[in-house]
Amino acid sequence: MNGLNVKFGYRDNFLGDIRPVDELIAEYTVLDGGKAVINAGAMKHKEVNDVLREVALRGAFEITVNNVYGQRYIGTRLVLPREYKPVKIVINNFPGNDLGMFLKGHQIIVNGNAQDGVGNTMDDGEIIVHGRAGDVVAMSVRGGKVFIRDNVGYRAAIHMKQYKEKLPVLVVGGTAQDFLGEYMAGGIVMLLGLNLRESEPHRANYIGTGMHGGVIYLRGTVEQHQLGKEVGVRNLDDADREIVATYVKKYCEHFGGNAEEILKGNFIKLLPVSLRPYGKIYAY
Amino acid sequence: MYSYLLPEFTIERSEDKCIRCRVCERQCANKVHEYDEDLNKIFSSNELCVGCQRCVALCPTNALYVHPRVYDYRPNSSWTRDKVQNLKKQAETGGVILTGSGNDKPYRIYWDHLVLNASQVTNPSIDPLREPMELKTFLGRKPDTLEITFEEGKASLKSQLNPNVPIKTPLVFSAMSYGAISYQAYKSLAMAAKEFGTLFNTGEGGLPEHMREEFGGNAIVQCASGRFGVDSDYLNSAQIIEIKIGQGAKPGIGGHLPGEKVSANIAETRMIPMGTDALSPAPQHDIYSIEDLSMLIYALKEATNYEKPVSVKIAAVHNVAAIASGIVRAGADIVAIDGIRGGTGAAPLATRDNVGIPMELALAAVDKRLREEGIRHKCSVLAAGGIRCSADAIKAIALGADAVYIGTAALVAMGCTLCHKCYTGKCNWGICTQDPFLTKRLNPEITSQKLVNLLKGWSHEIQEMLGGMGINAIESLRGNREHLRGVGLEEWELNVLGVKGAGE
Numbered sequence: 001m002n003g004l005n006v007k008f009g010y011r012d013n014f015l016g017d018i019r020p021v022d023e024l025i026a027e028y029t030v031l032d033g034g035k036a037v038i039n040a041g042a043m044k045h046k047e048v049n050d051v052l053r054e055v056a057l058r059g060a061f062e063i064t065v066n067n068v069y070g071q072r073y074i075g076t077r078l079v080l081p082r083e084y085k086p087v088k089i090v091i092n093n094f095p096g097n098d099l100g101m102f103l104k105g106h107q108i109i110v111n112g113n114a115q116d117g118v119g120n121t122m123d124d125g126e127i128i129v130h131g132r133a134g135d136v137v138a139m140s141v142r143g144g145k146v147f148i149r150d151n152v153g154y155r156a157a158i159h160m161k162q163y164k165e166k167l168p169v170l171v172v173g174g175t176a177q178d179f180l181g182e183y184m185a186g187g188i189v190m191l192l193g194l195n196l197r198e199s200e201p202h203r204a205n206y207i208g209t210g211m212h213g214g215v216i217y218l219r220g221t222v223e224q225h226q227l228g229k230e231v232g233v234r235n236l237d238d239a240d241r242e243i244v245a246t247y248v249k250k251y252c253e254h255f256g257g258n259a260e261e262i263l264k265g266n267f268i269k270l271l272p273v274s275l276r277p278y279g280k281i282y283a284y
Numbered sequence: 285m286y287s288y289l290l291p292e293f294t295i296e297r298s299e300d301k302c303i304r305c306r307v308c309e310r311q312c313a314n315k316v317h318e319y320d321e322d323l324n325k326i327f328s329s330n331e332l333c334v335g336c337q338r339c340v341a342l343c344p345t346n347a348l349y350v351h352p353r354v355y356d357y358r359p360n361s362s363w364t365r366d367k368v369q370n371l372k373k374q375a376e377t378g379g380v381i382l383t384g385s386g387n388d389k390p391y392r393i394y395w396d397h398l399v400l401n402a403s404q405v406t407n408p409s410i411d412p413l414r415e416p417m418e419l420k421t422f423l424g425r426k427p428d429t430l431e432i433t434f435e436e437g438k439a440s441l442k443s444q445l446n447p448n449v450p451i452k453t454p455l456v457f458s459a460m461s462y463g464a465i466s467y468q469a470y471k472s473l474a475m476a477a478k479e480f481g482t483l484f485n486t487g488e489g490g491l492p493e494h495m496r497e498e499f500g501g502n503a504i505v506q507c508a509s510g511r512f513g514v515d516s517d518y519l520n521s522a523q524i525i526e527i528k529i530g531q532g533a534k535p536g537i538g539g540h541l542p543g544e545k546v547s548a549n550i551a552e553t554r555m556i557p558m559g560t561d562a563l564s565p566a567p568q569h570d571i572y573s574i575e576d577l578s579m580l581i582y583a584l585k586e587a588t589n590y591e592k593p594v595s596v597k598i599a600a601v602h603n604v605a606a607i608a609s610g611i612v613r614a615g616a617d618i619v620a621i622d623g624i625r626g627g628t629g630a631a632p633l634a635t636r637d638n639v640g641i642p643m644e645l646a647l648a649a650v651d652k653r654l655r656e657e658g659i660r661h662k663c664s665v666l667a668a669g670g671i672r673c674s675a676d677a678i679k680a681i682a683l684g685a686d687a688v689y690i691g692t693a694a695l696v697a698m699g700c701t702l703c704h705k706c707y708t709g710k711c712n713w714g715i716c717t718q719d720p721f722l723t724k725r726l727n728p729e730i731t732s733q734k735l736v737n738l739l740k741g742w743s744h745e746i747q748e749m750l751g752g753m754g755i756n757a758i759e760s761l762r763g764n765r766e767h768l769r770g771v772g773l774e775e776w777e778l779n780v781l782g783v784k785g786a787g788e
Contacts, residue, residue: 079588102587120570139569139570159509161555185563282380282381283376284382
């Protein structure tokens with residue numbers, strides 16, 4: 001792509017030297033009816049997604065991608081025609097940023113750690129990470145479910161929203177870093193704190209700053225100073241306990257563990273104190 | 285209501301002309317006029333008037349005259365009326381002063397200091413009424429080179445082209461979201477864009493599903509910090525996807541659509557519950573750097589199968605040229621620059637009036653920088669913020685824009701009188717409100733025709749001016765500063781603009 005009239009070495013990391021998808025499929029893919037195995041070891045970001053889309057269009061709905069080493073946007077381009085059913089993608093081992101961004105109803109299982117932006121602005125579907133995930137997990141998610149076995153980084157569940165039957169859920173087995181649920185406008189976040197020691201508080205500060213919808217369930221403790229000022233703390237009622245039990249059981253189905261033991265822990269609920277946190281800062 | 289605030293407008297009613305028809309009373313959402321049956325008289329409360337002139341325009345007997353109160357306090361060049369009044373409001377509330385529409389402060393408007401060229405003797409001017417005059421513009425990334433192969437005497441293109449979107453005139457409606465403006469106003473923009481063959485911009489409030497099939501072909505959809513209504517269907521329904529980083533009226537800050545404006549329809553389009561505030565954070569939390577921006581650009585391309593150009597809209601600020609270069613290198617196909625006079629539905633007054641730089645300077649700086657770096661062809665440049673007439677638009681193109689965004693001008697065409705009260709949700713013209721009693725004042729069938737007329741009139745004027753210069757395609761004018769001269773500008777301003785002084 002080094003055009004003749006381009007100075008200062010303009011380089012396109014994404015589109016430069018992309019190989020034709022047919023060539024990639026012939027060389028790196030085993031397609032067997034509804035199943036496909038892709039070896040992503042030598043592929044660029046776009047190439048992986050080219051191949052994924054193509055095998056899905058050719059009818060694969062159970063796709064295993066091996067030797068993934070940081071390729072981005074896996075699952076993003078699977079915007080398939082209506083007659084196609086959702087796809088199940090198993091990733092071994094380390095997908096790159098924006099895994100399942102804008103995801104449209106597919107299931108992604110990661111056998112390894114994930115990086116930043118897991119489920120960014122996801123629409124529907126399920127992402128299950130057998131490991132940890134980086135920053136901005138489940139940002140602006142508007143539907144679907146994200147399960148992370150261990151910890152997540154900073155800014156998880158920022159600006160998560162909900163609308164009618166679209167109710168996104170993020171379940172994190174460990175703990176999270178700062179700004180969890182900032183500007184949160186809907187949905188459910190659960191932090192199970194399974195890797196915290198007895199009575200060790202969660203790490204995050206500024207939890208739920210600017211929160212104006214949705215709910216965060218925390219297993220374990222937080223200090224008041226860790227919470228944003230738009231957040232109120234409540235005990236769980238019966239409806240809450242039912243929701244928590246549902247997703248803890250789901251978590252254990254995915255990652256193992258004893259749901260009953262986990263549910264014995266101390267849960268609290270964080271709620272926004274107002275649907276309009278910034279309604280009064282203006283002079284009209 | 286504030287104590288000790290003086291009315292901003294004076295309402296004069298000629299009693300002998302007034303026929304007590306009560307039109308003024310019904311038309312005013314601010315409840316300025318009130319009819320007293322016992323006295324058979326209409327009383328008007330000056331302190332409630334915002335000066336939108338709706339009642340004046342609709343009074344059947346021309347009995348009303350609404351005009352600004354000039355200055356009530358002791359004249360003072362430093363402590364102007366606005367400063368004093370706003371201070372009094374803040375003293376009572378401790379709040380942030382809100383405003384709407386674009387910057388009204390007397391910053392230099394460079395359009396008014398730039399003049400265009402025309403052909404005399406040495407080359408002929410062209411008459412657009414007789415000869416073809418091309419305004420068609422393609423928005424998107426252009427290839428570095430064009431490789432053509434010949435096979436059996438037939439030529440075919442070997443280079444891979446990037447997606448480009450053709451528009452019939454270099455005028456595009458700027459981002460105004462459904463929520464900020466009424467459905468009727470929003471639909472009018474969509475209808476006009478479709479009829480004329482240009483584009484409208486949905487802003488970040490989403491594109492209602494029932495409009496996608498009909499108007500998606502003329503839509504630019506935004507992906508902004510609130511990510512309202514963003515999913516792959518929305519992205520794929522449009523022609524262009526725009527990442528909104530900043531807005532000229534409020535660079536560096538987000539937006540708060542107050543809960544009372546989030547009606548059932550708006551909730552559905554934005555996919556948030558009714559009545560909650562729609563908060564757009566100041567940054568996009570997945571973009572903290574140029575690398576992150578690049579990541580979102582390619583995420584959007586992935587989501588749309590690399591079939592659509594991605595635009596990045598920024599506010600014109602210091603170092604805008606370097607920022608634009610980064611944006612192009614990050615993979616954007618279009619860079620939109622919104623200057624300090626760009627409009628808004630609501631912004632803090634302090635920000636609107638003081639943050640950012642004039643678009644003319646920013647545009648010239650960006651165009652120059654991208655040319656110097658040899659990457660100007662890798663993006664289209666859209667200029668926004670304060671384009672008031674066709675002459676501004678054509679000057680913007682001569683300064684390096686591919687096309688211009690028009691926002692306030694389109695609103696004025698729909699009826700707006702620039703009263704700057706968009707944030708109150710009580711727009712008597714039915715544009716910037718969600719009150720069904722007010723929004724039904726706009727009939728999209730009629731309003732869209734006014735917008736089409738605006739595009740038609742401006743396009744023709746642009747053709748006339750182009751012809752006068754002896755140019756027959758808008759492309760030939762792009763960045764062609766030889767056709768501009770500055771009048772009354774300082775040396776540094778001429779340098780930034782890259783134009784010579786008049787007479788040179």
